[in-house]
Amino acid sequence: MTVDMAPIILSVKMAALSTIIVMITGVSTAWIMNRFGFPGKNLAETVIGLPLVLPPTVIGFGLLLLFGKHGPLGSFLENTFHVRVVFTWGAAVIAAAVVSLPLMYRSARAALETVDKSLEQAARTLGASEWRVFHSITLPLAWPGFLAGILLACARALGEFGATLMLAGNIPGQTQTVPLAIFFAAESGDMRLAGFLVAVISLVSFIITYGLNTWSNRRQPSLSLRRGGNQC
Amino acid sequence: MLKVNIKKSLPDFELDVNFTLENGILGVCGRSGAGKTTLLQCIAGLVAPRTGCIDLNGRTFFSSEHGVNVPARSRNIGYLFQGYALFPHMTVKQNVLYGAKGGKGKRKKSSLSVLEVLDILRITGLQDRYPGQLSGGEQQRAALARALMAEPDLLLLDEPLSALDDQTRSRMHKELKRLQRQWEIPFIMVTHSRTELTALADRVLFLVNGKQCQEVIYNPERTCTGWDAQEIPCCR
Numbered sequence: 001m002t003v004d005m006a007p008i009i010l011s012v013k014m015a016a017l018s019t020i021i022v023m024i025t026g027v028s029t030a031w032i033m034n035r036f037g038f039p040g041k042n043l044a045e046t047v048i049g050l051p052l053v054l055p056p057t058v059i060g061f062g063l064l065l066l067f068g069k070h071g072p073l074g075s076f077l078e079n080t081f082h083v084r085v086v087f088t089w090g091a092a093v094i095a096a097a098v099v100s101l102p103l104m105y106r107s108a109r110a111a112l113e114t115v116d117k118s119l120e121q122a123a124r125t126l127g128a129s130e131w132r133v134f135h136s137i138t139l140p141l142a143w144p145g146f147l148a149g150i151l152l153a154c155a156r157a158l159g160e161f162g163a164t165l166m167l168a169g170n171i172p173g174q175t176q177t178v179p180l181a182i183f184f185a186a187e188s189g190d191m192r193l194a195g196f197l198v199a200v201i202s203l204v205s206f207i208i209t210y211g212l213n214t215w216s217n218r219r220q221p222s223l224s225l226r227r228g229g230n231q232c
Numbered sequence: 233m234l235k236v237n238i239k240k241s242l243p244d245f246e247l248d249v250n251f252t253l254e255n256g257i258l259g260v261c262g263r264s265g266a267g268k269t270t271l272l273q274c275i276a277g278l279v280a281p282r283t284g285c286i287d288l289n290g291r292t293f294f295s296s297e298h299g300v301n302v303p304a305r306s307r308n309i310g311y312l313f314q315g316y317a318l319f320p321h322m323t324v325k326q327n328v329l330y331g332a333k334g335g336k337g338k339r340k341k342s343s344l345s346v347l348e349v350l351d352i353l354r355i356t357g358l359q360d361r362y363p364g365q366l367s368g369g370e371q372q373r374a375a376l377a378r379a380l381m382a383e384p385d386l387l388l389l390d391e392p393l394s395a396l397d398d399q400t401r402s403r404m405h406k407e408l409k410r411l412q413r414q415w416e417i418p419f420i421m422v423t424h425s426r427t428e429l430t431a432l433a434d435r436v437l438f439l440v441n442g443k444q445c446q447e448v449i450y451n452p453e454r455t456c457t458g459w460d461a462q463e464i465p466c467c468r
Binding site: 123 | 276277278303304305306307308309310311313314315317319320321330331378379382
């Protein structure tokens with residue numbers, strides 16, 4: 001039996017890119033929301049969180065309207081950059097990013113709230129710029145929470161099905177990620193292929209989760225030991 | 233010379249103070265919620281007053297009239313936080329070096345070495361420890377070292393000794409006094425304790441609901457009659 005590796009490679013690339021995008025936008029949005037109050041903040045937070053509660057097909061439908069030929073973003077991209085998003089590999093990345101953003105955002109927001117404000121203020125009185133305050137104080141202290149968010153977002157991106165199918169379609173070799181391939185293989189009765197892909201995606205998800213868990217557990221006890229113990 | 237004349241609206245009342253400070257230690261005293269910490273935060277630039285002006289050595293840090301509000305990082309004011317606010321993920325040495333001036337040569341005093349500062353505060357042996365491994369008194373000295381390493385023009389202390397036991401506290405009284413004389417920059421110290429005022433403050437500012445009710449120049453020779461905390465309801 002020859003196995004088509006394309007869905008696996010596609011899924012990994014798509015999840016990696018989506019996670020990077022989500023990590024940057026999620027952390028920066030959480031930082032802004034944590035720092036500033038502005039009118040419409042509740043509304044903005046609700047919109048970011050919506051993909052958590054809406055069916056993925058609804059998100060996919062919304063994205064299709066937005067990025068479609070006659071959608072505001074779709075026509076803009078087509079006219080200015082001559083880029084078509086729908087039914088491309090990029091569409092799969094966009095769908096996965098939108099669906100996994102709330103997970104990253106929520107973890108990052110909660111992590112930022114645990115950072116003692118007086119530490120950041122102390123850094124400011126010591127002459128630190130806002131950027132230095134962020135990368136030398138806020139980031140290292142909020143890091144475990146950020147990591148949890150990255151992990152969740154990555155796992156969610158790997159498993160994304162509904163929105164991807166709506167926006168990117170099911171084009172083998174181009175937009176067919178592992179979850180889509182599993183569905184269509186099972187539907188056409190190819191249980192061996194479906195089973196193989198299920199095993200692969202389970203294994204990859206397991207390795208990511210296990211690896212990051214081990215790493216964060218190794219970091220945490222040493223940090224608390226350093227903080228807690230009073231050895232001379 | 234520090235000139236402060238500010239108004240700041242707080243939930244229950246308005247903070248309204250007006251004083252100048254040349255040198256020495258100014259004790260700020262008043263009930264919880266009288267606006268003491270807010271006053272320090274306004275001077276440090278962590279909070280903006282509603283109106284007024286703040287001047288230090290001829291530099292305007294805040295002026296509602298001219299729309300000036302210098303950010304905290306550019307004010308060069310040391311701030312000793314109530315819980316010390318040491319960075320838990322850095323060693324004592326990394327903490328102390330965080331605000332160190334990078335030898336820009338613009339300061340009147342030559343730049344300090346970290347060892348000097350650690351030595352002044354007698355924590356040289358602790359430089360590789362993390363804040364969680366220090367006792368309250370050691371944390372306080374580490375936080376002081378960090379503030380001094382930045383060579384501030386003014387040092388603000390928010391209830392610096394409240395978390396310490398009596399013995400450590402009286403030792404820190406002497407140390408703070410010595411440091412102030414050695415450094416020759418004004419200190420502003422928020423405190424609840426009358427003993428602390430007696431031991432440390434050259435002048436005292438009492439706050440009652442944000443209003444400055446009395447300013448007395450403390451005279452060590454008249455400890456009992458110079459000012460009497462019993463007469464002042466906010467400082468009992």
